[in-house]
Amino acid sequence: MSVGRVIGTEKTSTQVFRVVLDDDQYLQLDDLVVVRTQVPQAGEIATYGIVTESEAVYEGASYESDTFRIAEHGILPAQKVRSAQVQVTRVDPEVWVSPDPGELVERASGEARDKALYADEMGRPLPVGIGRDGQPLYVDLDFFDGRKGGHMSISGISGVATKTSFALFFLRMLTGRRDIVGESGANMRVLVFNVKGEDLLWLDKPNVLFDDDARTKWEALGVAPTPFPSVGFWAPPRKKSGDVLLADVAGRQEGVQPFAWTPREFIDEGLLRFLFTDAGDSRNQLSFVEERVRSQLQRWAVDVVGRPGAVVIRQPPVGGWRRGAEVKLEPGERIIEDLPSLVESLEEFLDPPDGEEPDRTWSGRVQGGTVSAFMRRLYAAQSRLGELIRAGDSHRIDRATAQVTVVAIQSLHDLAQRFVVGALLQETFAEKEQTGQRLPLSVVVLDELNKYAPREGNSPLKDMLIDIAQRGRSLGVLLVGAQQTASRIAQEVMENAAIRVAGRLDAAEAERSEYGWMLPSTRARARLLKPGTMVISQPAIPVPLVVNFPFPPWATRREEVSEDVDPFVGL
Amino acid sequence: MLYVESWAPEYGAPIEHDPSLAPSESVIDPTVETTDWRPITPESSVADAVEAVCFVDGVRRVDARLTLDEPEGPIPGLCGSLGVGATHWDRSVPRATFGDIMIERLAVIGSGRVVDVPPVGNLKYEAVSVAGTDPAELVRHFHNRMRKAEAVLSSRLAAEGHLVIADGPINELKPQSVIGYIKTHRVNYLGLEETEAVRKLLAGDRTPMFLMDGHIYARYSWYLKLADIPGGHTWSGVVRCEVPASLGIEQAAIYADIAAVLLPQTAPPLHVDPRAPQNLVPIGALERELRRNLGDPGLVYRALRESIGQSTNGAA
Numbered sequence: 001m002s003v004g005r006v007i008g009t010e011k012t013s014t015q016v017f018r019v020v021l022d023d024d025q026y027l028q029l030d031d032l033v034v035v036r037t038q039v040p041q042a043g044e045i046a047t048y049g050i051v052t053e054s055e056a057v058y059e060g061a062s063y064e065s066d067t068f069r070i071a072e073h074g075i076l077p078a079q080k081v082r083s084a085q086v087q088v089t090r091v092d093p094e095v096w097v098s099p100d101p102g103e104l105v106e107r108a109s110g111e112a113r114d115k116a117l118y119a120d121e122m123g124r125p126l127p128v129g130i131g132r133d134g135q136p137l138y139v140d141l142d143f144f145d146g147r148k149g150g151h152m153s154i155s156g157i158s159g160v161a162t163k164t165s166f167a168l169f170f171l172r173m174l175t176g177r178r179d180i181v182g183e184s185g186a187n188m189r190v191l192v193f194n195v196k197g198e199d200l201l202w203l204d205k206p207n208v209l210f211d212d213d214a215r216t217k218w219e220a221l222g223v224a225p226t227p228f229p230s231v232g233f234w235a236p237p238r239k240k241s242g243d244v245l246l247a248d249v250a251g252r253q254e255g256v257q258p259f260a261w262t263p264r265e266f267i268d269e270g271l272l273r274f275l276f277t278d279a280g281d282s283r284n285q286l287s288f289v290e291e292r293v294r295s296q297l298q299r300w301a302v303d304v305v306g307r308p309g310a311v312v313i314r315q316p317p318v319g320g321w322r323r324g325a326e327v328k329l330e331p332g333e334r335i336i337e338d339l340p341s342l343v344e345s346l347e348e349f350l351d352p353p354d355g356e357e358p359d360r361t362w363s364g365r366v367q368g369g370t371v372s373a374f375m376r377r378l379y380a381a382q383s384r385l386g387e388l389i390r391a392g393d394s395h396r397i398d399r400a401t402a403q404v405t406v407v408a409i410q411s412l413h414d415l416a417q418r419f420v421v422g423a424l425l426q427e428t429f430a431e432k433e434q435t436g437q438r439l440p441l442s443v444v445v446l447d448e449l450n451k452y453a454p455r456e457g458n459s460p461l462k463d464m465l466i467d468i469a470q471r472g473r474s475l476g477v478l479l480v481g482a483q484q485t486a487s488r489i490a491q492e493v494m495e496n497a498a499i500r501v502a503g504r505l506d507a508a509e510a511e512r513s514e515y516g517w518m519l520p521s522t523r524a525r526a527r528l529l530k531p532g533t534m535v536i537s538q539p540a541i542p543v544p545l546v547v548n549f550p551f552p553p554w555a556t557r558r559e560e561v562s563e564d565v566d567p568f569v570g571l
Numbered sequence: 572m573l574y575v576e577s578w579a580p581e582y583g584a585p586i587e588h589d590p591s592l593a594p595s596e597s598v599i600d601p602t603v604e605t606t607d608w609r610p611i612t613p614e615s616s617v618a619d620a621v622e623a624v625c626f627v628d629g630v631r632r633v634d635a636r637l638t639l640d641e642p643e644g645p646i647p648g649l650c651g652s653l654g655v656g657a658t659h660w661d662r663s664v665p666r667a668t669f670g671d672i673m674i675e676r677l678a679v680i681g682s683g684r685v686v687d688v689p690p691v692g693n694l695k696y697e698a699v700s701v702a703g704t705d706p707a708e709l710v711r712h713f714h715n716r717m718r719k720a721e722a723v724l725s726s727r728l729a730a731e732g733h734l735v736i737a738d739g740p741i742n743e744l745k746p747q748s749v750i751g752y753i754k755t756h757r758v759n760y761l762g763l764e765e766t767e768a769v770r771k772l773l774a775g776d777r778t779p780m781f782l783m784d785g786h787i788y789a790r791y792s793w794y795l796k797l798a799d800i801p802g803g804h805t806w807s808g809v810v811r812c813e814v815p816a817s818l819g820i821e822q823a824a825i826y827a828d829i830a831a832v833l834l835p836q837t838a839p840p841l842h843v844d845p846r847a848p849q850n851l852v853p854i855g856a857l858e859r860e861l862r863r864n865l866g867d868p869g870l871v872y873r874a875l876r877e878s879i880g881q882s883t884n885g886a887a
Contacts, residue, residue, distance in 0.1 A: 060856060063843050074665025075837040075852045077658050077860070 001107060003027055006035055007083060008101030014091065017049070017098065019084045019105045027051045027084040029525070030132045030546045032108040032116040035099040047099045048108060048116035049086035050543055052521040056082040087519060089116055089543050109133070118540050123147075124180050126173055127221040128536060129547025136221055137547045139499055140540040145184045146438055149498030149539055150473030153449075153489075154482040155515075156503025162531050163482040163503060164199065165556070167445050168192075169549045170480070174443070175403060176223035187440035189399050191428060193421060194408040195447045198251045201408060202555035204231045208562035210553045217550035227554035232402030234259045236412055236420070237387040237395075245387075245395060248411050251558045259407070260388050260395040261423065262309025263336045267297045274422035275381045275415070277452075277459045285366050289374040292364040293346065301336070302327050310337045310391035313345050337391040343378045351375050384413040388420070397424065414451070421452055422461045429468055429477055438476035444468075449481035450488040462490055469496035486514040500537045504529040518544050574804040579845030585755050585806070599760050600782040603791065603820055608768040610776040613828035621829055622663050625670075625728045626837075626853040628738040629655040629717040630861040632868060633710070635875045639680060647706050648680035650688060650696055650875055651713045654861035655720040657728060657735075658853035660837070667853055669860050671724055677716060679709045689882040691874045694866075718742070725749045734829065738854055744788045746817040750830055751790070753811040754849040760792070770805035772796035777831040780823060782816060789816035791823040795831045797838040798848040808848050810834070 004021040006012055017035075021027060031051040039045045058070050060078035069076035086105075091097070092115055108116045117138065119125045125138035143149035152170070154163045171190055178185045194200040204227050218225035235247035237258040245258040261271065272294045276286055301311040303326045312333050329335055336342045347353075349362040350371050363371050399405045407424065409417045428442050446452065453465040468477050469492055481497070483489055487509065500517055505526040509515075515523060517537040522544050526535060532551075537544040555561040576584040601608065630653065637648035656672035678688040678696040681704040688696040701712045718739070725737045729747040741751035759766065760783065768778050777795040792813040800807040812830050814823050838848035844855050865871075 060860075065840070065843070069839075069852055070667070072665075073836065074662065074667050075660055076856050077667040077669050077853070078856075 002104040003033070003107055004083075004105050006099050006101050006103045006105060012098040012101060014096045014098050015088055016052075017047075017086055017088070018055075019086060021082045021084065026054075026082070027107075028054060028132060029521075031084075032089075032113055032131075032133075033086055033105050034108040034112045034116065035103050035105050037097070037100045037103055039095060039097050042093075042095045042097070045095050045097060045099075046092045046112070046115070047088055048090040048092065048112070049088045050116070050545075051084045052087045052519055053085040054082070055084065056080065085521075087543050089541065090118065117545070122540060124182065126177060126180050127223075128170060128173060129534065129549040130217055130220060131545070131547065134220065137536075137545050139536065139538050141181060141184070143498040143539050144478065145181075145441055146473040146476055146478065150478050151469060151497040152478075152480045152499040152501060153486065153494060153497035154480065154501040154503070154534075155486045155505065155509075156482075156484070156529075156534075157506050157509075158484055162529075162534065164196075164445075164447055165531075165552065166501060166503065166534050166549055167447075167480050167482060168200070168203070168554075169552065171404065171443070171445065172228065172552075173221065173223060175228070179222075184439060184441050188403065188443065189440065190404045190443045190445065191399060191424060192404060192406050192445040193447065194406055195410050195417070197410065198249060198408065198558070199556050200406045201233055201249065201252045201256065202558065202561055203228045203404065203406060204255075205555045205561040207551075207553055207555045207560045209560055210551060210562075214551040214553070217548075218553065221550070225553035228404050230403040232398070232405045233257065233408065234397045234405065235408040236260070236416070237390070239386050243392075245390075247408075249408055256408070258395055259397045260390050262391050262394060263311050263338070263342060263389060264301070264303065264309050264391075265394065265396065266342075266389050267301045267311065269423070269426065270294050270298070271419070271423050271426075272297070273460045274419045274426075275385075276377060277415070277418040277422060277461045285370045286374055286377070288364055288366055289350075289370060293350070293362055293374075296349075296362050304329055304335055307335065307337070307391060308393060310335050312336060338387075339385050339389040340382050342389070343375075343382055346378065347375065381415060384415045385419060386412075386416065388412075388416060399428075418452065418459075418461055421446065422464065425461075425464055425468065429464065429472070429475070432472075432475040432477050436475070438474065441476045441478060443478045443480060445480040445482075447482045449483045449493070450485065453481075453490040453493045455488055455490055466490055466492045469493040485509050487512045498539055502526055502529075502535045503531075503533070522546070572804065574802070574807070577800050577803060577807055577841060577847065578849075582846050585809075585846075585849055597760065598782075598784045600784070601761060601765050601779070603782045604779040604824060608765050608779055610768055610772050611779060611828075611831070612773075612776050613831050615832050617825065617828045618832040621734055621833065622661070623733055624660045624662065624736060624833060625733045626658040626660065626736045626738075626851065626857060627655070627721055627725045627728065628657075628854050628857050628861070629653060629721045630858050630865070631713060631717045632862070632865055633713070634676075634868065634871050636706075637678070637680065637879075639682075639684060639686060646680060646682045646684055647704055647709060648678065648684075648686070649706075649709050649713065650676070650678050652676045652865045652871070653713065653717040653720065654864050655717060655724055656857055656861055656864075657724060658857045659733075660853055667856075669857065671728070672861065672864055673720065673724070674861075674864055675716065675720065677713060679712055681705075681709060688875075689878050691871070691878040694871070694874070734826075736830075736834070736851075736854075741790060741813055741815060742788075744815060744817060746815055746819070746822075748826070749814070750826055751813040752834075752851075752854075753813070754846070756806070756809075756811060769794050769809060772805075772809060774799045774808065775831060775835050777827055780820070780827055783813070784816075790814060791816050791818070791820065791827075793827050795827075795834065797835045800841070800848070808838075810849055 003025040004019045007018040007020045035047045037045050058078040059081045070078040114120045119138050122140040124141035126141045127136035128139045131137045156163050233256040235249045235256050237245040238248040247256040247258040276290050300313045302321045304310050305326045305328050334345050349359040358371050409420050453462045507527050510523045510526045535544045634650045639646040654674045659670050660667045676696045678698045680686050680700050683700050685698050685700045687698050725735045728735050729749050735749040736752050777793050780791045780793045790813045796809050798808045837851045839852045841847045844850045
């Protein structure tokens with residue numbers, strides 16, 4: 001059905017044209033249109049486009065006050081003309097000519113809509129939201145799961161709570177549309193960090209506020225509106241929780257498992273470096289000391305009989321300690337069961353009590369001040385890391401037990417948060433590096449990415465994220481990063497994100513070059529986006545799409561949890 | 572006292588000084604309505620019953636000058652386009668719309684010759700001839716065609732029951748609801764005492780009517796003031812209106828009152844129109860619309876050259 005004609009008072013181009021609308025029709029922002037033009041020798045060319053602005057004017061009015069003469073006094077004849085600006089998304093077949101003036105403009109629906117959005121060319125079009133016409137909009141999954149591109153970056157000011165919500169919505173699509181995701185979906189593992197409140201600890205519970213309106217939208221997207229079917233929840237242990245580890249969460253008790261690393265795991269995996277993730281640490285020589293201490297620990301630490309996970313630092317025999325070797329504790333030796341005892345042991349080598357020189361085999365040839373600074377960092381870490389390092393049975397996070405693993409780090413100090421993120425990312429990446437296989441996919445959702453991969457400075461965590469951004473695509477490690485301001489993120493990380501998403505942006509932020517992928521009209525609107533509305537750019541479509549994503553069927557707060565089970569049954 | 576005229580200089584002045592304000596040759600009777608010559612301020616309610624007003628106007632344009640090359644010497648001609656239409660002011664909404672727009676194209680040749688102009692694209696020029704060879708006579712004939720078309724349209728709209736404001740003097744005897752609207756004053760029809768009343772007019776006032784006779788037909792006429800012009804002289808913002816005398820003095824007075832109430836409402840502020848306030852908003856807009864309908868002058872001229880050039884070369 002035609003809505004108007006291509007305006008002929010100004011030039012049309014292969015980029016933009018304007019439509020003058022019929023009296024009884026309208027076009028709104030983001031509507032999709034198609035114009036068919038007869039091109040000499042080339043035949044019929046279809047030009048597809050998306051509405052980027054809507055306009056209206058009195059034709060015949062030359063002064064602003066003419067408006068009164070037209071509308072109020074009625075003495076000046078004029079015609080109300082409504083028009084729309086259209087950004088061309090596609091020309092099919094690819095003969096790049098502008099549409100003819102005066103041609104009929106139709107709404108693109110059905111097949112034409114798919115063409116306008118390149119959905120017909122997408123190998124695996126995954127719905128990522130709903131357009132204004134109530135129909136799904138798609139991203140080409142090939143550009144997320146590593147086949148042609150990888151990673152997703154989500155920007156937006158906080159408080160409007162859309163970044164995490166959208167990331168989760170996207171994950172639900174990813175896990176719910178096996179028909180589209182295909183083999184990439186098999187055994188896919190998702191790692192999500194809960195950094196604010198306890199919003200993500202209810203992903204497996206139905207939302208009591210979920211209504212029929214939202215249900216219809218979910219159905220349009222082809223996913224049954226249910227909570228995530230397979231979620232594992234992990235939280236750091238409570239302080240002073242004794243022999244039995246209890247998860248440090250306030251709202252939810254059942255089903256949340258505590259996690260921690262034993263000193264043995266800490267040393268074997270070289271997690272020490274994730275205690276030096278402050279961007280300022282790289283400027284001095286702390287990393288030299290850290291590297292030396294890390295490798296010394298790996299050589300000297302040996303297990304203790306009858307104390308699983310604990311180690312003692314003892315001069316290794318020639319050829320080093322055999323893997324799995326256990327020794328009996330000798331009198332005067334310090335057993336390492338947690339971070340404080342490890343720090344005390346290191347103190348003996350690096351900062352001897354009676355003013356002796358540090359042991360050069362541990363400290364390397366650095367200034368005494370650097371060694372002191374290294375120790376100060378360790379002392380500070382002792383209390384901040386709390387119970388994350390402790391001997392006993394292994395309490396590592398087991399990502400194999402559920403499809404989605406939620407790690408609650410919101411209660412931890414910044415330093416400890418970076419430590420946990422670093423340790424888990426390293427583990428995930430190392431695992432994939434070993435197998436060298438892209439599948440099964442491992443998706444990591446990381447909010448406040450600017451904390452971990454800031455634009456300025458260096459840290460082992462930033463290096464690793466850059467590594468993931470650059471190589472993760474071929475190894476099947478995919479990063480969904482979220483941040484308030486893309487301009488504060490390491491450029492390598494941003495550049496490698498094939499799919500870019502933005503929610504409401506700060507006005508000044510929206511003008512930055514990081515958002516160059518937006519149209520000027522989209523930028524202007526980015527300040528006004530409501531929760532639930534995002535702008536998505538992807539390599540497969542030359543213009544950004546504005547999508548709505550529906551209310552989640554899972555709870556995001558304790559109050560939203562709808563308990564199907566009567567808690568009083570059996571009393 | 573010295574004043575700067577309110578119209579932009581290229582449009583002349585609402586008062587033409589040569590042979591301006593010369594005593595009229597018509598028979599003037601200023602006593603037909605009253606002998607007490609003072610400004611009249613009609614109640615605005617007199618116009619309440621007027622639901623719609625039609626403003627009729629025309630424009631013309633010489634598209635090309637022609638020359639018929641004959642053994643006895645060159646014969647002048649011209650191709651011209653004229654447009655006539657109306658602005659309907661529906662006061663009940665209120666809204667104004669254009670209507671009854673008619674475009675005519677004429678090929679006028681002198682010396683009584685009729686020469687067909689070949690079709691120019693979609694444009695068809697009607698061939699007419701005048702007796703003389705004076706170029707001014709050609710233009711006059713062309714102009715009269717426009718005046719005639721305006722008069723026909725005015726009469727038709729009046730017959731349909733509309734109150735019509737027609738641009739220019741009226742040239743119709745029969746009683747009809749057409750008010751002639753004259754923007755410029757070339758002739759002063761009044762004596763000193765009556766002229767004093769014009770000088771005292773305020774916006775929305777009119778003078779008493781006076782009878783003008785001695786031409787081919789009689790009409791009642793009056794002056795009215797559209798707007799008070801800051802810094803203007805006493806004749807600024809003043810226009811003259813006329814209706815056929817056959818309407819009778821009472822009906823004429825009603826129209827005079829209505830015009831005094833309604834016309835100031837349609838007068839543009841000074842900055843909006845170079846001929847403000849006399850060039851009423853509905854008329855100014857209609858002229859622009861008509862000119863637009865005449866088509867782009869450059870394109871029409873080019874098309875005429877091509878078309879006539881081809882047919883001449885083809886014949887030769």
